[in-house]
Amino acid sequence: MKNDKLLFYAKTFDAIPNAPFLYQATLDKILERLQALGLTDISAAASSKDGAYALDDYCLYVNFKRGETNLPLIIDSHIDHPGFVLNDQGYGIGFGSIGFERLKKLISTNQPEIDIFDNEGKFHCTKTITSFNYDVKPIIKLEDNVDVPNNSHGIWHLPDFREDADHIYMKNADNMVATTVAMALIDDIANSPDLYPDIDVTFIFTFLEEVFEVSATHVALKKRTPFGKITPKSSVIVLESMQSVPMHADDEILQNKLASENLKELRLEDDQVFYSPELREKILAEGSVNKIYEELDLKLPNHDDGLLVKINDTDTVYGIYYPDQENEIEDFILNILKTEKVPFQHTVSGGACNGTAYSLYPTTSSIITLNIPNRFKHNIGPDGSIVAEQIKKSDIDDAFFVVSKLLQTDSPEKSSQGLSKRLKNSNLAYNTEILRKLQIERSNVTWGAKLRIAHSKYFPDSLFEKLRFKIRGVAARIREKLGII
Numbered sequence: 001m002k003n004d005k006l007l008f009y010a011k012t013f014d015a016i017p018n019a020p021f022l023y024q025a026t027l028d029k030i031l032e033r034l035q036a037l038g039l040t041d042i043s044a045a046a047s048s049k050d051g052a053y054a055l056d057d058y059c060l061y062v063n064f065k066r067g068e069t070n071l072p073l074i075i076d077s078h079i080d081h082p083g084f085v086l087n088d089q090g091y092g093i094g095f096g097s098i099g100f101e102r103l104k105k106l107i108s109t110n111q112p113e114i115d116i117f118d119n120e121g122k123f124h125c126t127k128t129i130t131s132f133n134y135d136v137k138p139i140i141k142l143e144d145n146v147d148v149p150n151n152s153h154g155i156w157h158l159p160d161f162r163e164d165a166d167h168i169y170m171k172n173a174d175n176m177v178a179t180t181v182a183m184a185l186i187d188d189i190a191n192s193p194d195l196y197p198d199i200d201v202t203f204i205f206t207f208l209e210e211v212f213e214v215s216a217t218h219v220a221l222k223k224r225t226p227f228g229k230i231t232p233k234s235s236v237i238v239l240e241s242m243q244s245v246p247m248h249a250d251d252e253i254l255q256n257k258l259a260s261e262n263l264k265e266l267r268l269e270d271d272q273v274f275y276s277p278e279l280r281e282k283i284l285a286e287g288s289v290n291k292i293y294e295e296l297d298l299k300l301p302n303h304d305d306g307l308l309v310k311i312n313d314t315d316t317v318y319g320i321y322y323p324d325q326e327n328e329i330e331d332f333i334l335n336i337l338k339t340e341k342v343p344f345q346h347t348v349s350g351g352a353c354n355g356t357a358y359s360l361y362p363t364t365s366s367i368i369t370l371n372i373p374n375r376f377k378h379n380i381g382p383d384g385s386i387v388a389e390q391i392k393k394s395d396i397d398d399a400f401f402v403v404s405k406l407l408q409t410d411s412p413e414k415s416s417q418g419l420s421k422r423l424k425n426s427n428l429a430y431n432t433e434i435l436r437k438l439q440i441e442r443s444n445v446t447w448g449a450k451l452r453i454a455h456s457k458y459f460p461d462s463l464f465e466k467l468r469f470k471i472r473g474v475a476a477r478i479r480e481k482l483g484i485i
Contacts, residue, residue: 001168001393003400005184010168010396013176014161017117017153019083020095021449023207024456025121026079026176027060030205033183034062037190042226051190054226057454058218058446060205063227064189067198070411071332074202074230075403076216076354077179077239078209081172082378084114084154085458090145092154093458094138096210097271102384103132103140112386113157118149119457126157151457156379156386166393173389174374178239179205181372181399188404198410202227208453209354215453216357217446221485223363232322235329235366237403238355241374241391244301244308245280247290247350247428258434263441276380290348292426296419298347303373306343307398309333310369311420313356315438317429318420322365327420329366332412336405342398346419348428360439365420372399436485443485448476 001007018026034053039062045052048065055061082096094103106112111128118124124147131141142148155171162169170177182203189196202225206215216238223230230236280302283289293300301308311318311330319327337344355369372395381387406412423429430438451472452458460466 002397003184005187006180006396006400009180009183010170010177011161013180014170014172016121017083017115017155018079018081018172018176019085019153019155020080020208020210021085021452021458022119022151022153022456023079024119025117027205027207030060030079030183034186037187039190048227050193051186052227056226057450058207058215060207061225061227062186062203062205063201063225064196065200065227066193066196068410069198069200071406072200072228072234073407074204074225074234074236075182075185075239076204076206076236076358077182078175078206078215078354079179080208080210081155081174081176082210083156084140086116086142086148086152086154087459088145088148088150090148091139091141092152094140097378099276099378099380099384100132100134100138100271102276102380105384106386107132114154115157116148117153117155119151119153121153124148124152150461151459158379158386158388162388163393167390168393168396169388169390171379171388173391174241174377175209175239177241177372177391177396178399181239181396181403184400185403185407189407196407199407201407206354208449211449212442212445213352213354213357214442214446214449216354217361217442220357220361220363221443221446223361230363232325232364234364235332236355236358236364236368237329237333238353238358238367238369239372239399239403240310240353240369241372241377241389242351242353243377244303244345244371244373245350246283246300247292247314247348248283249288249290258430258437263437276384277375277382292348292428295426296348296422299345301345301347301349303375305345307337307395307402308345308347308349308371308373309337310349310355310371311367312348312423312428313352313359313369314350315352315356315430316359316435317423317426318355318359318367319365320359320424320429320435321362323424325365325421326418327366327368330368330420332406333368333370333402335413336402340401340405342402343394348423357442360435360442370399370403372396439485440480440483444476444480447479448473
């Protein structure tokens with residue numbers, strides 16, 4: 001990579017375990033770097049001119065505000081990765097789309113190994129998974145519980161960070177290579193203020209994304225950060241590293257499924273279809289590509305043709321509550337990509353990320369996900385094997401360059417590229433009944449998870465915690481049945 005900071009942060013984050021809910025070790029490292037860069041807590045900061053940060057139970061926020069700008073910007077990156085949260089009894093729960101059928105197959109053929117780290121990120125041991133079942137939750141059992149502390153990370157046993165001429169290979173590129181870009185941008189803004197004289201940018205590091213985009217849902221529900229409100233004038237860039245797979249024809253009837261089926265069962269069914277390298281080829285071979293590509297004359301997304309400017313997720317079209325408004329950040333980013341001759345893709349793609357949260361709840365029409373294509377997302381290799389995630393170095397460089405260029409531009413040009421607005425009138429745009437059902441689902445998962453996230457743990461460490469967690473969970477389910485958002 002051209003930027004040494006990018007390589008530094010990628011290596012740093014790859015060495016830190018970051019299973020869902022257990023974000024503390026990653027957060028501590030980010031706070032250490034922010035303080036080394038001279039940023040201070042909002043309570044002690046006179047202003048955000050030189051950078052300030054703030055925390056709540058769901059996110060870390062970093063803000064720079066100096067000069068004058070017409071572009072209030074939010075840049076979001078999550079800091080968790082699919083994995084297992086383990087207790088001290090020799091079993092754990094899988095979080096994130098790890099592919100349950102894939103896991104069963106792995107166990108039946110060659111019991112997979114996971115590396116175990118305590119909640120502070122200290123390595124303890126490597127153990128094999130001996131069984132898996134899904135009753136109420138996806139539960140794995142280990143060979144034993146020796147040297148497994150409560151609330152340990154269980155991550156796939158993989159080699160440490162490595163690189164070749166064109167790629168880097170990480171245990172957790174989703175999403176730590178995107179967080180690498182965010183941290184390198186913060187580093188650049190702090191150390192080179194003359195390059196960024198007019199900015200109003202808030203970086204949001206969301207603690208929990210792999211479970212229903214919980215942290216971003218919290219922000220979207222509040223429509224504000226500690227540094228100000230999110231308004232229709234705000235622009236949101238979600239930095240991600242995810243698969244670039246065409247949407248399947250079945251997505252055309254997803255709205256009917258959402259209307260009639262239990263959402264939990266639908267999510268479980270969806271996880272059986274893991275995002276394997278074979279999925280794209282299977283969709284093409286079966287001719288089961290969603291008709292949206294032909295209708296809008298769109299190219300199919302892939303992992304080789306550069307950054308993906310993404311303006312939809314499986315569950316929503318971005319900015320859906322603003323049907324007549326353009327997506328300004330889509331235009332701004334596209335103009336920079338074209339002017340600077342940066343390779344990119346601008347098309348429809350499946351999957352879900354924090355862009356869903358900022359769209360399911362009315363925040364702004366100006367939302368994109370800037371996706372750094374990840375060929376082996378969630379460590380899923382050929383035939384379901386466990387592999388490191390593979391990212392092109394040039395895509396990482398380009399993501400940093402494009403966002404940096406945007407931050408250096410006070411009044412970016414726009415030219416109404418229009419794909420986002422067209423999607424709002426397509427088969428991918430769900431009706432208000434479906435959107436409300438999704439809102440209720442996510443908001444109550446977010447409400448119910450608050451205590452666990454606040455304490456960076458999933459399993460209680462005392463009877464008192466167990467009661468508190470249980471009561472909160474039951475109350476969340478009641479709220480969902482009552483249709484409370």
